Amino acid sequence: MNSILKPTNKIHDYSAQLAALQAGVFGDPFSFLGAHKVSDTEYEVRVYLPSAKHVSLVGKNHKSVFKRYVNSDLFLIRVNKDDLPIPYKLDVAYADQTVLKDDVYRFGSNLSDSVLYLFNEGTLEHAYRHLGAHFVSHENVSGVRFAVWAPNAQSVSVIGEFNCWQRTEHFMRKHPASGIWELFIPALNAGQIYKYSVVDSYGNVKDRADPFAFKMQQAPGTASVIQPLTVRKKPSSKQLNNRAKRNEVDAPISIYEVQLGSWKRRAEEGNRFLTYRELADDLLPYVKDLGFTHLQLMPVSEYPFDGSWGYQPVGLFSPTSRFGSYDDFIYFVERCEDENLGLLIDWVPGHFPSDPHGLHKFDGTHLYEHADVRQGFHPDWNTYIYNYDRPEVKSFLLANAMYWLSEFNLDGLRVDAVASMLYLDYSRNDGEWIANKHGGRENLGAIACIQDVNSRCYGHNPNIMMVAEESTAWPGVTNSVNNNGLGFGFKWNMGWMNDSLNYVSRDPIHRRYHHHEMTFSMAYAYSENYILPLSHDEVVHGKGALLSKMPGDDWQQFATLRAYYGFMYAHPGKKLLFMGSELAPRSEWDHNQGLDWQLLDSAAHSGIQATVKLLNHVYKKECALHECDNSPAGFQWIDGDNAEQSIFSFARYGHSKDDLIVVISHFTPQVFHQYKIGVPLRGVYEVILNTDDENLHGSGVKAVAAKQQLIESTSTAAHGFDNSIVLTIPPLATVYLKRITG
Template identity: 75%
Template sequence: MNSVVSASKPIRDYSIQLHALQNGCFSDPFSFLGLHLVSDQEYELRVYLPGATSVSILIEGQEHVLKRYLNSDLYLLATTRAILSHQDKLCISYGKSKQVKHDVYRFGCQLDEQILYLFNEGTLEHAYQHLGAHFVTHEGIKGVRFAVWAPNAQSVSVIGDFNCWQRCEHFMRLHPASGVWEIFIPELKADQCYKYSIVDNYGNVQDKADPFAFKMQQAPGTASILQPLVKRKTITQKQQAARAKRNHISAPVSIYEVHLGSWKRRSHEHNRYLTYRELADDLVPYVCDMGFTHLQLMPISEYPFDGSWGYQPVGLFAPTSRFGSFEDFVYFVERCHDLNLGLLIDWVPGHFPSDPHGLHKFDGTHLFEHADARQGFHPDWNTYIYNYDRPEVKSFLLANAMYWLDEFKLDGLRVDAVASMLYLDYSRKDGEWVANKYGGRENLGAIDCLQQVNKRCYGNDPSIMMVAEESTAWPGVTNSVDNNGLGFGFKWNMGWMNDSLGYMSRDPIYRQHHHHEMTFSMAYAYSENYILPLSHDEVVHGKGSLLSKMPGDDWQQFANLRAYFAFMYAHPGKKLLFMGSELAPRSEWDHNQSLDWGLLAHESHAGIQKTVKKLNEIYTTTPALYECDNTPAGFQWIDCNNAEQSLFSFARFGKKSSELLVVICHLTPQVFHQYRIGVPRAGVYEVVLNTDDKALFGSGVEVVGGKQKLVQTVNKPAHGFTQSIEISIPALATVYLRWITG
């Protein structure tokens, strides 16, 4: 049946609706636009198209012209058809140009109310699959479904380069119970830009990026970009088993921390970044060749300001496009998996920046952040703090953690600045914070959020590793949630880092007075599952490089650093080194420049790289150094009291009785010959590491004579043991001796 325009009937009064449309603040557009019954036998098609000069519709091959309403941008067509099919498209003229497209207000809702209920409840693990922009086929038509949470908005529109950024063309439908707005727009394409134009309850308009966008523009651009989720290669059973093995508490974990923008740059090409694909084919093999088990990336969620190093993200679901496309990042991930290299990323759920296109006052209210500045503003970083008490914020953060782990099959997340989340008085003076309901300083919402993220992430895949950067003595960071812990798998040992670096920075003359700084960590070594970090934080903001912290002349600085690295690798706890540590640069890290790879032309710097590579080789093949990190059975002091000679000696044990390594760390410039040291077991010991080796730029003092570097115990008591060995101990050196036979 053909549609008929009835000019004889009186014009209905649509002035209220037209005013709302013209001002971009229509709160219920689907109740008016599209096809609607206006009488028992008559329907009316209404479309609102700013800038259009004429509109018609093709129905069964026949064109019907819509009538302009009162010289406005509202066009009407009276029809007796109850349904217009999706083959009936609008023909729109904009002066000399024409477009043929679907009427978006014909399409029904696609969102599941039960899904929205879980989102509002704070338990929607995969919220990113439902909110945001998704390429779907809806009612037989391909297009993009948009959904955004903005419960306090008066109106929300999708704007983009597909509608000339006009906020009056694609008004969204509100689901009042959930506060989610939604619309389906047909025939959009990947890489088109978009935002949400949000009108708050005071009539203010702000254009916001999509919190769930998978891709975003680079600064100074601020738009989100349509990006389909890319299906990556399925992890094989062999790869899954390898991941479970390398992330286990009793596995060797040696992490190389990287800032992708400054590991290497193309200096001959205007100092440009390497792309994800270039990094996949250069960085990943390098990390494997150096013997590291894991690669950890500083934050790669999209961020506007380079100087934040990614720690002020705006697009939590968008791999930064600084280094290439979404597909390029997938290639990078798959390259890590192919080479059996664990991949971790920094995750930043503690705060977000104030960029106007970001989360701050998203719908005109403090939606994602706490409204009270004493709880919602971070004084250290001038950023905003998530309102962890709001269930939808918990769903947002939970879904983001799940997104990186599920979609990319990463090995895990290193959670940044956990301490700032846990304490309501973090970095605040008296009177500048609000106590919890029990009168305490613990942030109960943040605690629950972290617990739920860890519990659900580990529940979905026990082979991952969740790592906390937590700088206080908060109890039970790596205890299970069911055991009143936070549920992390590992925690950075900031105490070990501060104490040991403080000790190493002292002149050897004074080290004897600070002996405890190297031994105190063993008093709490088993209270958590620790990672020993020498991260980017120790080589920035005027702290200098690791090498520059070492005292003495040039040779002594390198010797100190080699000995320190070897002490670190022998100490209980997993390992983390920031990129460039193996090059021993003299200046601190600069995120605007490539690492100075030319340093390797110098024997001294190359010796540090050889030391790190050798340490990784020994560490990953010596169960005594990693199997029993979290139990006293894996460690025994031989001599922890020799402050006068700044000498530390201890034994490390594996699960098998045959796994035994004796470690001697000597941190003065003297050389000791015929030094007797007690050992836990009789037999033959082999020197497997001497950081004073000439091949490492050492002075070449041999621990034991002979080519085989073997020493036999004798039945002479020393250090409380019945058996002992006699060796030479080089200056500023660490020595490993492996028990090989009884």
């Protein structure tokens, strides 16, 4: 084709630029590549295209061939300013194909100054909508905008299968004030894999996964995947109302904790994982049938090592592809909403692993983590600790929390290892940590970060649950930020868990000497909004399964576990059980295998499952067991001092004092007949639960002889009350009696 465009005959000395291009280190590519005015009347267009044989400039009606610069992959052409076609395209001939494409260096920036400012300020709540890889229409062209924070890098390139992983083709533009690098590349497709090739200040090159990627390869692959930000359907007004009800502080909240890769496996298909869609069809009806109100997933952010169970994530914004696609995960989330089943996920803002494609020394410096190992390295897990004092790190973590809540409309986040974030000396000896500016051990940056995350998450997503796994006596974990609290909605009661497990693990003959381990929790029961957790942490690392913790023969072990669950469901605080707790396995949880569902062929094991199902039903139905969890008005000891017989008796109340349930938990294998117990109110009481019931594989000792399981109080005083009842106390059992008439 004839053209008015002519290759340049004026050879400038571009040897320095060429050397930088060839070395893959070009910090300001837009200053050189693309169309540049070289005189009052001319532009020079410069493109660097490795492996290209010929390159032509194509306008609406024009085409002209570039000239190769000194036998390199740099091509040049001079154009009269009035004849430069805008927009122009490049016709690039390679050895095996010819491609018509846009010059990436003709496009302006696609990031606003306000976005850059807020990111650097630490308040960019939806940073994931700006950083990472996003399909956009830019200057009337469709493509993908890449953006990554690497302020101390000399040069950053986008590399991927679309450019044969050459870091010399797609150098990124740096926004110097913010440290963000950006590039718009037209005509890319979903599913293509990519990384950032980062050249640090010393010239070292590291290929990094995208911290904001919505999808990542599974191990052993380490690349990011171009994935559109799929918008899930918004919950209906009815579903939002259901969420508000199920997450209230006075609601019955019973959580089933799951590690998706080991709930069930397809043994007949090579022991493969179930997919998100299979889990939606299998897991959700099972959890609903057992009566749980919420499902909590151990971390689903992409992680390289199966054995970390997700607690060492590399792709914080990527739902793991182990179980299917991004859209498959959305299907799972939406099915939970359809089933009125609350969905929480574990969130891990306390540390990150050392995988070479991850965040550690991302741009050659300690960018996301503290440089000093006394602040930036976690000795327990050999991981790195976020630098919470850095505003951009706060934007990253804030945006990640907002992403899961806003984009997937989850019920909430269970925040892992909060104590490790709060204390500078966490798991450290003297001399191994650095005090804060006041000389204290509190991590002021982490505290501010947690408070900001909770405030903003609750502010934008009402009726959610932000749950802290916080194992110390830090004050005000569930107080509002305005009241100097951390701003969580709930906190795991690790004290109750440790004390009560210690108690039931003891031989019944010794329990009388440790009675306080079951009663001490009431001394602080109202200091926070508590969840009582029997989580995965209690059945791994040599701790044994819950059943194996119980002493005695088979009968005693199963009876004690049923009684313990009964005590747990009656104790103030919401409930959490790890998957399999309802099956009572004898061995520890193994993430490489599905649960042992054949246990249900045993009446003893199926009796535990039936107990959990019954407890969930009673717990949800009876307001007295959940409405006043966080108020002294909801609990009253009847006899908390009967250590000799290892019997605990107390009353639970709903908002109405007439809504009353009497609870008796007994932890010896003896049977006590004609046992008198005071009751706060006169009336007829009905046995609504007895964990020694034959239907639960108990020994069948009835608390009340009457067939209707009803007993009427008498005006005989006992335990400081004017009225009492006389009943039989079954062995190793918990009994609930509901007052049904006055």
